[in-house]
Amino acid sequence: MIHCNSAAEWLNQPGSFIALWTDATHAYALYQPGRVVTIPLVDNAYPALSAPGANWFQRLAFDTSGAIATGTRDTRPAIEHFCAQDGTSAWPEFTPAPGEGVHQVAVGPIHAAIIEPGHFRFSVRGEEVLKLEARLGYSHKGTLALMRGKSPRVATRFAARISGDSTVAHSLAFAHATEAALGLTPPTRALYLRAIMAELERLANHTSDIGAIAGDAGFSFLDARLAWHRESLCCAAAAAFGHRLMMDMVIPGGVAGDLRTGGADSIIASLDALETELPGLTRVFEDYASLQDRLVGTGIIPPELAEAYAPGGFTGRASGQPQDSRITPGYAPYENFGLSVPYESDGDVAARIRVRLAEIIESIRLIRDILSTLPDDAIAIAPPSGSGYGLGVAESFRGPVWHWLRLDSGLLTDIFIADPSTLQWPLLEHAATTGILADFPLINKSVNASYSGVDL
Amino acid sequence: MVWKTLARHFISRPAAPRAADPAITAALRERLTTAATAKLGRSLAIRHVPAGSCNGCELELRATQNMIYDLTQYGLSFTPSPRHADILLITGVAARNMLEAVRQARAAMPDPVFVIAVGDCAVDGGVFKGSPEITGGADSILPVDLIISGCPPTPGQIIEGLIALLEAHTEIKTKKRPSRIRE
Numbered sequence: 001m002i003h004c005n006s007a008a009e010w011l012n013q014p015g016s017f018i019a020l021w022t023d024a025t026h027a028y029a030l031y032q033p034g035r036v037v038t039i040p041l042v043d044n045a046y047p048a049l050s051a052p053g054a055n056w057f058q059r060l061a062f063d064t065s066g067a068i069a070t071g072t073r074d075t076r077p078a079i080e081h082f083c084a085q086d087g088t089s090a091w092p093e094f095t096p097a098p099g100e101g102v103h104q105v106a107v108g109p110i111h112a113a114i115i116e117p118g119h120f121r122f123s124v125r126g127e128e129v130l131k132l133e134a135r136l137g138y139s140h141k142g143t144l145a146l147m148r149g150k151s152p153r154v155a156t157r158f159a160a161r162i163s164g165d166s167t168v169a170h171s172l173a174f175a176h177a178t179e180a181a182l183g184l185t186p187p188t189r190a191l192y193l194r195a196i197m198a199e200l201e202r203l204a205n206h207t208s209d210i211g212a213i214a215g216d217a218g219f220s221f222l223d224a225r226l227a228w229h230r231e232s233l234c235c236a237a238a239a240a241f242g243h244r245l246m247m248d249m250v251i252p253g254g255v256a257g258d259l260r261t262g263g264a265d266s267i268i269a270s271l272d273a274l275e276t277e278l279p280g281l282t283r284v285f286e287d288y289a290s291l292q293d294r295l296v297g298t299g300i301i302p303p304e305l306a307e308a309y310a311p312g313g314f315t316g317r318a319s320g321q322p323q324d325s326r327i328t329p330g331y332a333p334y335e336n337f338g339l340s341v342p343y344e345s346d347g348d349v350a351a352r353i354r355v356r357l358a359e360i361i362e363s364i365r366l367i368r369d370i371l372s373t374l375p376d377d378a379i380a381i382a383p384p385s386g387s388g389y390g391l392g393v394a395e396s397f398r399g400p401v402w403h404w405l406r407l408d409s410g411l412l413t414d415i416f417i418a419d420p421s422t423l424q425w426p427l428l429e430h431a432a433t434t435g436i437l438a439d440f441p442l443i444n445k446s447v448n449a450s451y452s453g454v455d456l
Numbered sequence: 457m458v459w460k461t462l463a464r465h466f467i468s469r470p471a472a473p474r475a476a477d478p479a480i481t482a483a484l485r486e487r488l489t490t491a492a493t494a495k496l497g498r499s500l501a502i503r504h505v506p507a508g509s510c511n512g513c514e515l516e517l518r519a520t521q522n523m524i525y526d527l528t529q530y531g532l533s534f535t536p537s538p539r540h541a542d543i544l545l546i547t548g549v550a551a552r553n554m555l556e557a558v559r560q561a562r563a564a565m566p567d568p569v570f571v572i573a574v575g576d577c578a579v580d581g582g583v584f585k586g587s588p589e590i591t592g593g594a595d596s597i598l599p600v601d602l603i604i605s606g607c608p609p610t611p612g613q614i615i616e617g618l619i620a621l622l623e624a625h626t627e628i629k630t631k632k633r634p635s636r637i638r639e
Contacts, residue, residue, distance in 0.1 A: 081553045109557050110505055112536035114517050117506050117554055138553045139508045142589035157583050164512025164608065208518075227522035234519070244610060245512055452510045 001389070004039040007047045013037050016310035017051035019402055019418035020058060022067040029054075030402060030418065032310065033329045034391055041067060048072035053309045053423045056454070063137075064144070079137035079455055097123035097130035105437065109138045113441075116451035124437055132432040132440075134425055140455040147415050152178040152252040152383060152405075155412050159403065160247050162417055163453035168194075168201040169396030170403070170417070170453075171250035176331060176392025177403040178252035178383060187378040190254035191332045192370050197237070197246045197255075198394065199363040199370075200267065204233045204245075205397040205448075206356045206363075207274070213353060213445045214285070217294040222284055225277065232270040239266035254380025264371050271364050282357055295350035299431040299443030303345055311423040313399025314355045315447050319347035325393045325400035337369050349446040385410030396420065398448060419453030499531035500570075500622065503541035505561050507597070508590060509548025512608040513575040517547065519611040532618055538564040543618075546594040549577040549584045558597050570621060573600045574614060576607040 004010040015031035022028070026038045027046035039046055048058055048069035058069035059078035076092070096102055102125050109117035117138035123131040143162060147155040152174075159174035160167045172194055179186065211226025234244040240263025241249050249256050285291060306319030316323060322343040326334045342358035344351040389406040399420025406414040428447045432440055504517060517534075520527045527533065535541050538561045546558065562569065573594035576582035580593040594600050604617035 079553070109554065110561055114504050114514050114534060115506070116509065116511050116514060117557065138557070139506065139510075139548060139551050140553055140589055141508055141549055141551055141584045142587040143584070145589075146584065146587050161510040161512070161583060164510040165515055167510075167512065208515075224523050227519070228524065231519060231522050231524050238610075245515065245608070247512065247607065450511065 002035065002037045004037060007039070010037065010039040011047055011049065016307075017049065017053050018310070018400075019404075019416065019422070020049060020054050020061065021404070021416035021418075022046070022061045022065050023414050024065075027061070027067065028404070028416070030391070030404065032323070033325075034393060034402075036391060036404065044068060045070050051308075052426065053311075056422050056425070057418075060456075077137070079140040081137060092135065094121040094133050094135075099125065099130065101125050102130060109135075118451045120440075122432070122437060122440070127436040127438065129433050129435065129437055129440070132429045134429055136425065136451060137455050139452045141452075143456050144415055144417065148412055150412055151410055152407070152412065155415070156251050157248060159417070160250075162401075162456070163396075163419055163421075163450040164245060164247070165205055165450065166201065166396035166398065166401060166419075166453070167245050167247045168197045168250055169394045169401045170419075171248070172198060172394035173392045173401040173403040173417075174405075175250055175252045176394060177390040177405045178392070178407070179390070180392055181388040181390030181405060181407045182252075182383055182386045183388075184253060184381065184383055186254040186381060188333070188375045189258075189377045190379050192374050193255045193259060193379065194250050195333055196259075196267070196367055196370050197241060197249060198396075199367045200233060200237050201246060202363050202397040203271075203274070203360060203367075204230050204237070206360050207233065209445060209448050210353055210356055213295075213349065213442055214291065216441045216445060217291055219284070219288070219291055222281060225281060229270070229274045229277070232273055236263075236266040236270040239263050251380065253383045254378070256380070258379050259374070264374075267367060267371065271367060274360070275364055278357070278360065285353065285357070292350065294439070294442060295353065296346075296348060298349045298435045298439050299446055300434045301347040301427050301431050303347060305427060305430060306347065309423045309427055311399055311427055312420050313395075313397070313424070314352055314359065315399065315420075315424050315427060317341065317343040318351035318355045320345035323400075325395045329393060331393065333370070334366075336373075337366055339366070349442055352446045389414075398424070398450065401453075417453075417456065419450055421449035421451075421453045424449040425454065499533075500542040501533055501535040501540050502543040502545050502618075503535055503538045503561060503565065504545045504547065505554075505558055507546050507548045507554045507558050507578065507594065508551025508584075509575065509577060513547035513577075516608045516611050516614060517545075517574070520614050522611075525611045525615060527615060527618075530615065530619060532615075538562075539566065541565050542568075543570045543572055543621075544598070545572045545574055546578050546597075546600075547574050549581050549587075549590040550592055550594060550596045551590050555591065555597060562598055570601045571598050572602045572604065572617070572621065574604045574617075575609060576605055579603045579605050582607060 018030040020029045028038045045068040048071040055074045061067045063078050063080040102123050105122040108119040119135040121133045143158050147158045160171045162170045207226045208230035211223040215223030237246050238244045301319045303320035306316050306321050324341040387408050392403045394401050402418040404416045431443050578594040602621045
């Protein structure tokens, strides 16, 4: 951890910005590839960072602790909707895009599909989207406050519920942070089993999301087939680890349960099925002009913008940012398996799908390699009761998940969790303006930022 | 030709208003009700509202629609509009920021409405119980008719719960269906 003595030092840090948070006395900022910088709060205020991604974090810090980012222009509430006891609240002002003939389209917080709550305000002229403003915070549950004062073993249940679709990645990042704080190295078998779960989760999300995008473009055949594969992967996960989403399976010190009898065969069978059908499904994506017409050039996130926000994940990798936290900063056991990370530079919906299709192939290979070299030792060690602070990262399907925590005599005194979605929402707001209103469902699904992971 | 028709209309008196025989109407209505209950009685539309979930329950709700579970084979389907919905399905804790939205969704639905809480969070707040940012489970917003617990419940459990609710509210015997749900 780097302690800043001056505002200038705090403001001029090299590396891409990842996250910002405050505790009672300090403000903290996290930069690639895992550098924490801190500055003491003066009158509960700290200098606002100029990194574009810092905005949401500064709004969140104000809503949760009242810490003021001096010099910020964006003072909209993040999660505090100023609800009265009966749930009613004043509706906020949305600034429309300037120009003649512009009107606003309001969507949400309840959406048409089965997804999480959030409000979108589009400024449109005809079909053309000029501006999108996303209002989040609807599923704010006060998770961070609930985690404080608990032991890592209890708090990991909350980490697993930050965002259900990346429950393994969040549990893993939390375990990494706890292990860093306590100087703990889990047994190799645990590390390998964790990687199998993380890659299974990646596969399940990639298959279901790609299918859903195709379904939105009218290709229900792809949607049906890929949903079938997602189902077979979830059934394999249930057979191997006892839970379809593998929730609560990764714990500080190792994993909660060993691979069950027949579990490896179930996983291999689901991978075989996916591997057999994937080339055919990929061809449908590439060959159908009507599908390509919807996907190519839609929802463009230009590489410059992706570089400014550094969102990571397939969103970053489709816009020319090859970062993957499994390689930088990297964590076990990926260094043993020669991970290759696909990336593109078009930054449109089609590029994000191509990156995800390539990641599916790589994850299948990883799981096979890991399963065939699974070492035979313990699956967990008990974390000792200790003090210290730790930073942990794990690559979820949508990007790097960062957990920072401080332990005092075995209990969490402070925690901050940064889901990559926080940096992806502003990019989605931009991507929406490169298409027409009817393209938004495609663009939204192609980024698939988490609401719950941001609302906390 | 036209003149002839017009002239006839001018000199003739309007036909007496036609009214159906009340007995026949009643009989037809009864036949329709029986047929509709048998054929459509279980055809219900579900409006899903996430009131503060982690999106785990949403994943499994979506999975109920895939070709393996195929929710529509039981006459159940998700609808985007609360105006068409018979079931309000709530996932997640009752987050304060969502209270108003849930109430408005309920108010937009035509009565009668079944309210279902899906997932441990919607049942009683789950792990988030006691957080000041939530008011508890779905029953802290609306009276709940059915709870389907699990974190998250599997697609099979969700469908089982939905069918149990319908069976409790329909007198007709349901036809035995081949089980397509593997647990």
